[in-house]
Amino acid sequence: MTVGDVMMLQVNFKSGKPVYLQVVDQIKSAAASGALQSGESLPSIRPLAEELRVNRNTIAKAYAELESQGVIETLPGKGCFLKANHSPLKKDARRKMLIEEIDQAIVAAHHLQVPRGEFVDLVRERFDLLEEKQRAYDHAKSE
Amino acid sequence: MNTSNPAIEINHLTYAYSKADAVQDLSLSVARGKCYGLFGRNGAGKTTTMKCLLNLLRPRAGRVRVFGLDPNQREVEVKRKLAYVPDAVAFYPWMTVRETLDYLASFRAHWNRDIERDLLHRFRLNAAQKTGALSKGQKTQVALTAAICPEPELLLLDEPTSGLDPIVRREFIETVIGAYQESDPGNRTIFVSTHLITEFEGLIDEFTVMDAGRAVLTLGADQARERYQKIRARFANPAPTVEFKGAMHTRRDGRELELIANGEGPQIVEQLKLLAPESLTSEALTLEEVFVATLK
Structure with missing residues (x-):
């Protein structure tokens, strides 16, 4: 099975988010859920570009971004691979980045009138869902 | 040669067939390695612009450069670097696809047989078929194959x-x-003119919208989708007749309100929130919708 089969990347031109960032985020969530495991190769640029009907520049930009974030590495002549322990950043820096994202989600929760307790429950729920997915992929691997 | 020259540079280009200007004071620049779209309705001046790049037409005013070269002075050099696919392709109908490709290859210093084989296979083209018997789509496929096999630095698609x-x-x-x-x-580098924008949505890095010979908008595709938003709100009562600053178009239909925002989407959304709508959504415009909104 190739990575492309499992990951099912898709782009949405109506989201207003740059297309390359959509690819970056989807590969990061595939890595988090276990759909893409460390050492596995990413689809090469041309077939992925053709499948998503986007310019290869877009995919190349997404891969360059993932590489600079330390999520993937490029082995010359072999392609791009998911790195094992993928953040090169110190723990403090990683926490700081996460805090920014959490703050944004909290602001969104406020405007959507989702109270604190419900928000925290939602976070737990989403974590459970992610772990369930990880177990499913691990299970599929061991078969 | 200076390799930092853009693939295409057009400065204040003007061209007129008779009295009316077909292209008027057009300026744009296409960086190497990009896929650049020239969008416009029929008659907007897209083909005229292409023909000036190919030295098929001489600019009345302004100048065009291809890799820093003047197509009029250095025609052979320029043509060696590019391939052009016009909107209507014509081949000698008695030649087979094979003979046509060999004939076209004879004009080129370089021809990549692997690409040729790959594309003929993907398009399921029969090399032994006479081009006169091909459908319009198949002829275009042959023309595109012939444009790509020489691996030119610039591909002009009209x-x-x-x-x-x-x-x-x-x-x-x-x-x-x-x-x-x-x-x-x-x-x-790809420079493509079209009024059928949807199929190029994901391929375009940057584009210029032309209207009546003039450039009316030049923008990166991602920036365009970030900047232009369609905002929809539905109210419990008839939609309020409020002015929204930064709204390009406003449409009221009973309890519903639809706005096209250009860069001020977030402000408009905030303004709408104060009016307590029942529902409020916003999404990016596709490039085709940006094109339509620009020309409205």
């Missing part, structure tokens, strides 16, 4: 998909562009 059925259109354009950019992507 309405490459007009007149083709939607399935064929969707299928082959990304195949062709993917094959073209496969080797040395930093030096593979």
Whole structure:
């Protein structure tokens, strides 16, 4: 099975988010859920570009971004691979980045009138869902 | 040669066939390795612009440069670096696909047989067939194959998909562009004119919208989708008749309100929230919708 089969990347031109960032985020969530495991190769640029009907520049930009974030590495002549322990950043820096994202989600929760307790429950729920997915992929691997 | 020259540079280009200007004071620049779209309705001046790049027409005013070269002074050098696919392709109908490709290859210093084989296979083209018996879509496929095999640094496509059925259109354009950019992507530039924007949505890096010979908008594709938003609100009562600053178009229909925002989407959304709508959504415009909104 190739990575492309499992990951099912898709782009949405109506989201207003740059297309390359959509690819970056989807590969990061595939890595988090276990759909893409460390050492596995990413689809090469041309077939992925053709499948998503986007310019290869877009995919190349997404891969360059993932590489600079330390999520993937490029082995010359072999392609791009998911790195094992993928953040090169110190723990403090990683926490700081996460805090920014959490703050944004909290602001969104406020405007959507989702109270604190419900928000925290939602976070737990989403974590459970992610772990369930990880177990499913691990299970599929061991078969 | 200076390798930092853009693939295409057009400065204040003006061209007139008779009294009316077909292209008026057009300026744009296409960086190497990009896929650049020239969008416009029929008669907007797209083909005239292409023809000035090819030295098929001489600018009345302004100048064009291809890799820093004047197509009029250095025609052979310029043509060696590019391939052009016009909107209507014509081949000698008595030649087979094989003979046509060999004939076209004879004008080129370089011809990549692997790309040729790959594309003939993907398009399921029969090399032994006479080109006179090909459908319009198949002729375009042969023309595109012939444009890509020399691996030119610049590919000029003038309405490459007009007149083709939607399935064929969707299928082959990304195949062709993917094959073209496969080797040395930093030096593979595409300049494509079209009014059928949807199929190029994901392929375009940057574009210019032309109207009546003039450039009315030049923008990166991602920036365009970030900047232009369609905002919809539904109210419990008839939609309020409030002015929204930064709204390009406003449409009221009973309890519903639809606005097209240009860069001020977030402010408009905030303003709408204060009016307590029942529902409020916003989404990016596609490039085709940006095109339509710009020309309205």
